[in-house]
Amino acid sequence: MQIRGALTALVTPFKNGQVDEEAYRRLIEWQIEQGINGLVPCGTTGESATLSHEEHRNVISICVDQVKGRVPVIAGAGSNNTKEAIELTRHAKETGADAALLITPYYNKPTQEGLVAHFKAIAAEVSMPFIVYNVPGRTSVNLLPKTVARMFREIPEVKGIKEATGDLKQVSEVMEFCGPEFILLSGDDFTVLPLLAVGGVGVISVVSNICPSQMARMCTAFQSCDFGEARKLHYFLNPLNRAMFIETNPVPAKTALTKMGKINFEVRLPMVPLSPEHERELDAALKNAGLV
Template sequence: MAYEEAKKRFRGSISPVITPFHEDEQIDFDKFKELINWQIESGSHGISVTGTSGEPSSMTVEEREMVMKTACKTVNGRVPFIPGTGSTNHQETLRLTKAAQEMGADGALVIVPYYNKPNQHALYRHFKAVADSVEIPIILYNIPGRTAVNLEVDTIASLAKDCPNIIGVKESNKDFEHVNKVLLKAGRDFNLYSGIEVLCYPMLAIGGAGHVSATANVAPKEVAELYNKWEAGDVEGAQDLHFGLMPLNNVLFRDTNPAPAKAALGMMGKIKPVLRKPLDVPSEKIQHDIRNTLTSYNLL
């Protein structure tokens, strides 16, 4: 029953909050807490950290645990807290997912292991072992553009069937046929989240549970309102927001995420726009375009 309740609670705009750094690339925990509070005050329905937007692969495991703990305390039960706990390393994934449970996280977002390109049987064994190691709900995270391997529909369906606490998947997958088949084979009560900005609205239309959109870092109110309007039956209003957000979505992905989002938040006075190497700030041309776009949205 707890997992069915989680499926109902984990809906809407789950914001994948960036990790702010000082000039020396150390974590700026004060700004981090400010960002989380701003997200919740702006209407985000959930908070996730240490996902792609949070630069987890540039952090030590200990740093990831500190970021997760800080976020968990800051959220303080106001909205669901679902940190990213996946890694290319299986043992690290187990450690971080267990840590999420121990600190009181509501669930965990677990990415397909990146770089090592496991086959589908290996992915099944990896995710099943992670799910079996904890009792909190698990959301799979499929992002083939980053991991070089796609979590196939049949693998997702098998995991949904065999692991009661695997309740959904974040699909950063531009293959809309694939995401339709996820709900067909895993069941329409399986929580499907869009991780592709232009598909946030279309996934709601086929029965998705919401979205985990990097754009929410910059425009949390509008990204949350897209879900609110759809849920309220305001189809035209949701469509207007879908198309209205497109220019912002486009400029925030002119360079590798989260570089444009951090540049934007820097211009908005929220953080210092520092990324950990090997990432760096966008080019001057892209920053110029980001500034013009933010101005057009009255975000500056």
């Protein structure tokens, strides 16, 4: 299944400390109705760091079951423990996900050689499409463009990357070194439009939790060479992008979805609710965008 356009890094709704399956299924259905191009369960936005392994597997299974093949599902399956990443990736494949999103190991701070070895070890055990996730702001390690190109050459499972550096020089080099067959996805909502201009094909987005239609339309407009419409949607989304990161993701996204009547607000420690000041700023952004 083709991976391109706007893919939402889904929040995971909770209720009384448990995964709220009913709300999660409703959210997935709404996303598809709004024209989203793909869904990503159990990423950072899905609070994967505080899900048990059983919950993690369940959330991916629910998503695949609810989607029923209508759009691609890229299952979050990464870990800083290579053995654990293999197990999560194996489950993603068995569940029927279209690809696995595999973050570079965090906290361990591996070398570039260590990063290559990590992904080779996963591929040796589980063969399915991999989207590598590079987010140095959370992992403390940057997967460099030449390393990405090496992985693309040496690991057939590596099909693309979610690039969340926000560095257009770096993403340009990724495309330069990897070529047009490589799937470059933005992991930074602020730079989706310029990333598309250098050869990207879409985004794994936080803001599309609350406005899937607009993000999908921006990607479609660019791909259709309607650059005026793409630029218009880019500037419509910008205030919402700022609001989604006014505090640590996914707290603003979950707060916004609660105000929109999509979920009940609940996060797991160490996440806490928005400060009153930031909640007022979020309210203003949602009202100005016509979302509440």
